[in-house]
Amino acid sequence: MKLLPKLIMYNIINKEITGRWYKSKYKIIRLIGNGGVGEIYLAAHEKRGLVALKISRSMLSITREYDNMKKCEGKNYLPMVYELDDFETHGEAYHFFAMEYIDGYDLSKVMKSDLPLKLKLEIFIIILRIIEDINEEGLIYSDLKHENIMVDSRNLFIRFVDFGSLTPMGGIIKEYTPLYDRYSWKMGDRTADAAYQVFSAAVLLMTLILGYKLRPDKNNILSIRRALVKNNTPEALAELIEKALKGEIKNCRLFYEKLVNVDISVKKQSIKLNALLDSIIAILIFLLGVVLVNLKALTPISLF
Amino acid sequence: MDGDCGIIRQMIIITDGRSNIGINPVEAAAKAKASGITVSAIGIIDGEGRDEKDVMEVEAISKAGGGLSDYCYPRNLSMTLQAMTQKTVNHTLECIVSKQLKTIIGQDMTNIEPKSRMKVVEFIENYGERVDLLYAIVLDTSKSMTNKLELAKSCIIDLMEALSHRRGVSKVALISYPGENSQSAGIACEFTSEISVLKEGLKLLKAGGGTPTGPAILSAMELMLEDEAPAQAHYV
Numbered sequence: 089m090k091l092l093p094k095l096i097m098y099n100i101i102n103k104e105i106t107g108r109w110y111k112s113k114y115k116i117i118r119l120i121g122n123g124g125v126g127e128i129y130l131a132a133h134e135k136r137g138l139v140a141l142k143i144s145r146s147m148l149s150i151t152r153e154y155d156n157m158k159k160c161e162g163k164n165y166l167p168m169v170y171e172l173d174d175f176e177t178h179g180e181a182y183h184f185f186a187m188e189y190i191d192g193y194d195l196s197k198v199m200k201s202d203l204p205l206k207l208k209l210e211i212f213i214i215i216l217r218i219i220e221d222i223n224e225e226g227l228i229y230s231d232l233k234h235e236n237i238m239v240d241s242r243n244l245f246i247r248f249v250d251f252g253s254l255t256p257m258g259g260i261i262k263e264y265t266p267l268y269d270r271y272s273w274k275m276g277d278r279t280a281d282a283a284y285q286v287f288s289a290a291v292l293l294m295t296l297i298l299g300y301k302l303r304p305d306k307n308n309i310l311s312i313r314r315a316l317v318k319n320n321t322p323e324a325l326a327e328l329i330e331k332a333l334k335g336e337i338k339n340c341r342l343f344y345e346k347l348v349n350v351d352i353s354v355k356k357q358s359i360k361l362n363a364l365l366d367s368i369i370a371i372l373i374f375l376l377g378v379v380l381v382n383l384k385a386l387t388p389i390s391l392f
Numbered sequence: 393m394d395g396d397c398g399i400i401r402q403m404i405i406i407t408d409g410r411s412n413i414g415i416n417p418v419e420a421a422a423k424a425k426a427s428g429i430t431v432s433a434i435g436i437i438d439g440e441g442r443d444e445k446d447v448m449e450v451e452a453i454s455k456a457g458g459g460l461s462d463y464c465y466p467r468n469l470s471m472t473l474q475a476m477t478q479k480t481v482n483h484t485l486e487c488i489v490s491k492q493l494k495t496i497i498g499q500d501m502t503n504i505e506p507k508s509r510m511k512v513v514e515f516i517e518n519y520g521e522r523v524d525l526l527y528a529i530v531l532d533t534s535k536s537m538t539n540k541l542e543l544a545k546s547c548i549i550d551l552m553e554a555l556s557h558r559r560g561v562s563k564v565a566l567i568s569y570p571g572e573n574s575q576s577a578g579i580a581c582e583f584t585s586e587i588s589v590l591k592e593g594l595k596l597l598k599a600g601g602g603t604p605t606g607p608a609i610l611s612a613m614e615l616m617l618e619d620e621a622p623a624q625a626h627y628v
Contacts, residue, residue, distance in 0.1 A: 151513045172506040
């Protein structure tokens with residue numbers, strides 16, 4: 089989104105940087121991401137091999153994010169985080185942490201794919217369990233979005249990659265993306281509560297099902313419902329998403345329980361389809377019968 | 393730290409172009425910094441090709457003003473403005489705490505081992521929520537802003553709404569440039585904590601004219617220094 093990534097200007101690509109405190113050497117390979125507080129680079133470390141470095145001018149946000157990731161250490165839904173350090177280039181001090189490099193793709197690829205609904209739901213349920221786990225620590229993952237959720241192509245694990253937005257429950261949400269933000273949809277404020285998280289998760293699910301994003305400044309909850317219906321989303325699922333957006337589902341645990349029990353079979357349509365097929369077959373048999381009768385009736389005449 | 397809670401003075405410039413009238417804005421930002429005000433800037437990018445000098449000016453202003461700079465597309469303005477506000481408050485506190493640490497333990501924060509920084513970070517975040525804030529928004533209302541003005545207005549109201557949740561007092565003033573009757577800048581709204589007052593001030597704003605960014609920074613600075621808060625409390 090930035091016109092000039094501020095670090096690229098200093099051209100650290102292909103340069104080697106050395107951590108000021110722990111003396112690790114990293115050769116910067118390329119820019120792989122651009123977050124709210126800094127940039128993420130692919131780099132080569134002498135012992136660890138490929139790693140991702142998150143680099144920023146802001147000591148506060150880098151230290152905060154590193155600490156957030158350390159708190160979740162050991163969970164398999166986030167990259168391993170190695171070390172926090174500083175380096176200097178062109179007379180400016182930068183702060184960074186090194187983490188495991190996730191080779192994969194982000195969730196927008198899943199959104200755009202034509203995976204069957206059942207599979208998309210299964211992926212979403214994994215994501216929902218991860219969010220639930222974070223919420224249980226008393227934290228809200230406020231900047232939930234496709235770009236922050238990666239599918240690791242080696243083992244197909246789902247990994248969350250940006251931990252800068254974790255906000256203690258009851259606090260004020262400061263990092264968000266309008267599409268997933270309750271306040272931008274005028275459905276509530278930016279207090280970090282469990283229902284805020286349910287809202288953002290429901291938007292994520294909605295975009296996964298639809299395969300495209302809706303703009304909160306041009307749409308409302310009604311238009312989401314309409315878009316889902318148009319998309320042939322099973323009625324029960326569309327209703328559940330609407331409830332979640334309206335704040336009627338209190339937390340992600342309840343959302344999960346309701347979601348696994350929701351009936352997504354498309355009975356109505358299959359009944360209609362079967363009925364249609366049946367009637368077509370019936371008509372065909374009838375016509376065949378008519379033709380046969382006519383043939384029998386005609387045969388003696390033609391013999392004459 | 394002098395005073396029981398202290399006050400932070402910040403100025404943010406929202407612009408979509410390069411200044412073309414009056415004092416150099418970089419010089420004006422340096423003056424503001426010298427009087428204890430941090431100056432930051434957001435550059436709005438809209439599809440039309442902008443030349444690099446516009447971008448450089450936004451960076452140069454924030455550098456001289458001791459603040460931060462960022463660019464965004466119009467649709468991201470609201471979030472950028474809020475993120476920027478929080479970041480600059482924390483950034484200012486970071487500088488102040490770092491100075492304080494230097495007098496206490498003889499070294500600043502960058503000289504604390506990374507592993508031990510978390511305590512300081514927590515302190516700053518907590519303090520950032522409680523400290524009183526005087527915030528001057530300096531809004532470019534030159535002709536090129538015509539199509540973006542309504543959006544900028546709603547973003548400013550969003551920001552005020554977000555600030556109202558802080559634990560400390562937040563007062564916002566709005567300076568628009570150019571001002572009316574060939575003034576280089578006008579005060580659309582004096583320092584206030586009331587969203588309704590700010591809305592009234594915003595209502596009257598119209599786009600048109602040149603881009604006297606430098607003179608506008610000086611006007612905002614004067615307004616800020618006039619405010620009844622003790623003149624010595626530039627720092628926490």
